[in-house]
Amino acid sequence: MTILSEVTSLDAILGLDLPSADQAAANAALERQNSLTKPPASLGRLEDLAVFMASWQGTDRPAIKAAQAVVFAGNHGVCDKGVNPFPQAVTAQMVANFEHGGAAINQLCRASGADLSVVALDLDTPTQDFSEKDAMTEAEVLDAMRRGAEAVKPDTSVLILGEMGIGNSTIAAALAFAAFGGTAAEWVGRGTGSDEAGKSLKAQVIEQGVTLHKDAKGLSLLTAIGGREQAAICGAVLEARARRIPVILDGYICTAAVVPLFDANPDLLAHCVVGHVSAEPGHRKLLDAMGKEPILAMNMALGEGSGAALALGVLRAALECHNGMATFAEAGVSEA
Numbered sequence: 001m002t003i004l005s006e007v008t009s010l011d012a013i014l015g016l017d018l019p020s021a022d023q024a025a026a027n028a029a030l031e032r033q034n035s036l037t038k039p040p041a042s043l044g045r046l047e048d049l050a051v052f053m054a055s056w057q058g059t060d061r062p063a064i065k066a067a068q069a070v071v072f073a074g075n076h077g078v079c080d081k082g083v084n085p086f087p088q089a090v091t092a093q094m095v096a097n098f099e100h101g102g103a104a105i106n107q108l109c110r111a112s113g114a115d116l117s118v119v120a121l122d123l124d125t126p127t128q129d130f131s132e133k134d135a136m137t138e139a140e141v142l143d144a145m146r147r148g149a150e151a152v153k154p155d156t157s158v159l160i161l162g163e164m165g166i167g168n169s170t171i172a173a174a175l176a177f178a179a180f181g182g183t184a185a186e187w188v189g190r191g192t193g194s195d196e197a198g199k200s201l202k203a204q205v206i207e208q209g210v211t212l213h214k215d216a217k218g219l220s221l222l223t224a225i226g227g228r229e230q231a232a233i234c235g236a237v238l239e240a241r242a243r244r245i246p247v248i249l250d251g252y253i254c255t256a257a258v259v260p261l262f263d264a265n266p267d268l269l270a271h272c273v274v275g276h277v278s279a280e281p282g283h284r285k286l287l288d289a290m291g292k293e294p295i296l297a298m299n300m301a302l303g304e305g306s307g308a309a310l311a312l313g314v315l316r317a318a319l320e321c322h323n324g325m326a327t328f329a330e331a332g333v334s335e336a
């Protein structure tokens with residue numbers, strides 16, 4: 001059973017009863033941070049991350065017993081418009097590469113101690129071209145969201161999310177543009193290597209699609225623009241919330257995937273941090289619009305969950321300090 005097992009409409013999702021952060025655990029973790037042998041706040045963001053983990057795990061001593069990474073893969077009808085330098089077949093080929101351990105995410109998960117799974121979502125049935133019609137039916141969105149929720153292991157201490165989908169840098173820019181406005185061109189980047197002409201084609205296709213779907217709001221952005229891996233990421237984020245599992249989101253595509261949840265209610269992302277800021281220029285803009293500060297800036301733009309997996313190492317370090325350091329009293333160090 002998942003939080004979405006019995007849900008029969010997108011509207012019903014917004015009525016789900018979801019847990020909030022445990023403020024008492026957060027306060028106790030902050031009190032511990034302030035008692036540790038360091039000048040106040042000198043571990044900066046590491047302190048914030050320890051308190052964040054405490055607030056969702058509901059304990060002043062948060063821990064990572066099991067870290068799970070999931071890569072969701074989908075294909076997109078908008079590829080018919082030529083917005084992607086690589087052929088769509090690469091989505092399935094990279095899924096095989098993930099399964100055989102040959103991709104960057106396999107190495108990064110091993111390095112940071114995360115257990116990786118891959119969920120390929122109907123790769124032989126791409127979504128419809130959102131610049132011409134709705135990308136998916138409500139039933140298709142719900143199915144992908146449910147599969148996202150089902151991928152979350154209940155005993156996970158922290159969930160790392162990533163995606164793979166040729167053409168999905170166009171989907172990401174369209175979701176961001178639809179929710180936050182500006183011009184389509186401001187949200188478009190190189191993706192897997194589009195040149196200037198490729199970027200203006202992307203912007204033109206996005207302009208057309210977002211004009212067509214101008215009334216789409218909240219979760220209906222998934223029906224209008226798609227795609228399956230975006231819906232699955234939203235489903236996994238909701239399941240993690242129901243189970244109080246903190247989430248690390250990846251780059252531009254993964255952050256844009258949860259824009260429909262943010263647009264419906266920004267609090268739905270309170271248990272999510274963003275692992276890194278992607279080299280795609282739209283990502284910084286999107287993070288600012290969503291009030292999220294990334295953990296790392298590594299000039300990466302790969303996707304697959306790569307930046308999120310790397311940030312897991314920082315999260316682990318934050319908890320090592322939080323749980324392992326001596327207090328002033330224990331170490332006999334004088335306080336100010």
Ligand SMILES: O=C(O)c1ccc[n+]([C@@H]2O[C@H](COP(=O)([O-])O)[C@@H](O)[C@H]2O)c1
Nearest residue numbers: 165167168169191192251252278302303
């Ligand atoms: O996550 C990012 O920041 C990111 C930035 C650019 C590209 N990607 C990856 O590249 C693919 C989409 O690029 P494209 O050019 O096919 O639209 C998709 O598989 C993503 O995982 C990912």
Ligand SMILES: Cc1cc2nc[nH]c2cc1C
Nearest residue numbers: 086090164192302303304
């Ligand atoms: C080779 C390749 C690997 C990827 N990983 C995520 N998106 C990708 C896109 C391409 C083209």
